[in-house]
Amino acid sequence: MVAAEPNAGGALEFEHRPTSDQHFENALAKARDGTRLAVADAIELLTTGSDSEGIDRERKEQVLEAADYRRAERVGREVTFVANLNNNVTTACNTGCLFCNFKDRSDQFLESSDVDHGGFTKTPARSREVVADAVERGIYEVTSVSGLHPALALDAEHREVLEASERGDLNYRSPDAYETDPGTYVEQIEAMSVDGVHVHSMTPEEAEHARRGTSWSYDKVYRRLVEAGLDSAPGTAAEILVDEVRDVICPGKIDTDGWLDAMEAAASVGLDITATIMYGHVENAAHRAVHLDRVRELQDRTGAITEFIPLSFVHQNTALYDYGLVEDGPSVHEDELMIAVSRLFFDNVDHIQASWVKYGDEQGLKLLNAGADDFMGTILSEEITKRAGGNFGEYRSFDQYVELVESIGRVPVERSTDYRTRRRIDGDPPHGPMLGPKADGTPLIE
Numbered sequence: 001m002v003a004a005e006p007n008a009g010g011a012l013e014f015e016h017r018p019t020s021d022q023h024f025e026n027a028l029a030k031a032r033d034g035t036r037l038a039v040a041d042a043i044e045l046l047t048t049g050s051d052s053e054g055i056d057r058e059r060k061e062q063v064l065e066a067a068d069y070r071r072a073e074r075v076g077r078e079v080t081f082v083a084n085l086n087n088n089v090t091t092a093c094n095t096g097c098l099f100c101n102f103k104d105r106s107d108q109f110l111e112s113s114d115v116d117h118g119g120f121t122k123t124p125a126r127s128r129e130v131v132a133d134a135v136e137r138g139i140y141e142v143t144s145v146s147g148l149h150p151a152l153a154l155d156a157e158h159r160e161v162l163e164a165s166e167r168g169d170l171n172y173r174s175p176d177a178y179e180t181d182p183g184t185y186v187e188q189i190e191a192m193s194v195d196g197v198h199v200h201s202m203t204p205e206e207a208e209h210a211r212r213g214t215s216w217s218y219d220k221v222y223r224r225l226v227e228a229g230l231d232s233a234p235g236t237a238a239e240i241l242v243d244e245v246r247d248v249i250c251p252g253k254i255d256t257d258g259w260l261d262a263m264e265a266a267a268s269v270g271l272d273i274t275a276t277i278m279y280g281h282v283e284n285a286a287h288r289a290v291h292l293d294r295v296r297e298l299q300d301r302t303g304a305i306t307e308f309i310p311l312s313f314v315h316q317n318t319a320l321y322d323y324g325l326v327e328d329g330p331s332v333h334e335d336e337l338m339i340a341v342s343r344l345f346f347d348n349v350d351h352i353q354a355s356w357v358k359y360g361d362e363q364g365l366k367l368l369n370a371g372a373d374d375f376m377g378t379i380l381s382e383e384i385t386k387r388a389g390g391n392f393g394e395y396r397s398f399d400q401y402v403e404l405v406e407s408i409g410r411v412p413v414e415r416s417t418d419y420r421t422r423r424r425i426d427g428d429p430p431h432g433p434m435l436g437p438k439a440d441g442t443p444l445i446e
């Protein structure tokens with residue numbers, strides 16, 4: 001046995017408790033034979049049995065083995081990755097999520113401020129330069145998620161509504177007040193759409209910011225963004241899709257139903273979406289299990305989720321840690337079980353990602369033998385994890401990818417964001433991307 005989950009509810013009194021009337025052995029049998037798992041089964045598997053404290057090593061290995069078997073059966077031996085760039089537009093954000101150290105309070109960005117905050121805002125022209133440089137080097141996807149800068153509006157029409165509003169509660173301020181103008185979401189998406197690059201952007205929280213002060217539907221917002229060049233939407237801002245947890249860690253964010261509505265709207269206008277869970281803070285295994293169930297139902301309704309991405313909470317520089325609400329992030333055992341149970345629970349999502357920026361190489365490889373089959377992308381730049389205290393780096397070369405994937409006897413495969421195009425990588429190094437319009441096999445990083 002190993003130590004109990006460090007933050008399993010802690011001092012917080014939650015309605016959802018990590019117990020069930022299912023038995024671990026029954027849940028494992030269901031998982032092995034591919035029967036659709038219930039929330040109670042997921043609780044048993046995530047806790048290796050809710051009737052005893054701590055994680056049982058032998059049972060954990062049984063769960064990981066079942067997940068590895070399911071992965072092989074479902075997607076085979078390929079491990080995929082994408083040649084992408086991460087371009088965060090701004091760190092200005094007043095939402096105040098207690099797990100996030102990416103953000104800087106927006107008044108520090110005012111023309112009149114002389115505070116040195118270390119954050120940044122990019123104009124659409126600057127975003128275009130950054131993306132154009134990376135496209136020239138061979139990337140074909142840009143992921144862009146940002147703080148909810150008060151000057152950001154969906155488009156010119158939205159800006160007019162916000163400028164005219166007498167309401168003081170809209171988290172809006174004219175761009176002229178700031179040192180750097182981020183433009184509108186539409187301008188940013190248009191700017192980042194360089195030479196057919198796939199633009200992966202606009203989380204549900206950003207979509208909400210892009211309609212504040214109006215009665216516009218999420219459909220309308222995503223439709224407008226698709227016109228501007230948006231190709232798919234990231235399912236971050238999910239955190240834990242149970243409101244009693246959101247009330248603690250991100251009280252300023254949209255609630256569970258809001259997140260689900262926004263994702264469903266993105267899917268309804270034809271966008272692929274991803275889904276995430278950020279785990280290992282104040283929540284317990286029951287919350288994780290309910291979260292998986294809500295995402296699985298969303299996928300039953302939409303079929304639009306290309307991959308599920310567990311995001312291991314990085315605790316070091318966060319308010320949750322400073323306030324003593326958590327002592328740590330998730331343990332290695334919790335990370336492994338989160339990946340494995342995601343694979344076993346999702347009979348309707350093909351791909352489970354091991355995010356190297358969160359887990360590092362060594363553990364990332366282990367997770368590829370515990371249910372995961374995707375190893376993220378090259379990203380080239382990273383601020384969210386780094387600012388929270390993570391230290392697994394900011395970029396990856398294709399040569400590194402090939403070496404890592406082959407070291408565990410699997411097949412390295414370059415993929416497009418939507419997984420519809422794939423290329424097996426073999427032959428001698430140096431390796432570089434081949435799938436994008438300007439990708440000619442030249443290594444991104446030498």
Ligand SMILES: C[S@@+](CC[C@H](N)C(=O)[O-])C[C@H]1O[C@@H](n2cnc3c(N)ncnc32)[C@H](O)[C@@H]1O
Nearest residue numbers: 099100145146147203205236237278313314388
């Ligand atoms: C920083 S936000 C940026 C986009 C937008 N502001 C939003 O909240 O949707 C993107 C995601 O990063 C993840 N994140 C932030 N801080 C983190 C941390 N300390 N550890 C792990 N993931 C974190 C969260 O899942 C969050 O939804």
Ligand SMILES: Nc1c(NC[C@H](O)[C@H](O)[C@H](O)CO)[nH]c(=O)[nH]c1=O
Nearest residue numbers: 086143355357376377382383384385
């Ligand atoms: N593209 C992926 C990323 N990109 C980096 C994120 O934007 C972010 O900085 C970080 O993950 C913070 O939560 N990250 C992934 O984990 N997976 C991706 O596919």
Ligand SMILES: N[C@@H](Cc1ccc(O)cc1)C(=O)O
Nearest residue numbers: 143145234235236274309384
């Ligand atoms: N790119 C991934 C994961 C991700 C994106 C942004 C993040 O801040 C964190 C994770 C997605 O599609 O959702």
Ligand code: SF4
Nearest residue numbers: 093095096097100147
């Ligand atoms: S997670 Fe997003 S909304 Fe929350 S504080 Fe960070 S940047 Fe702002």
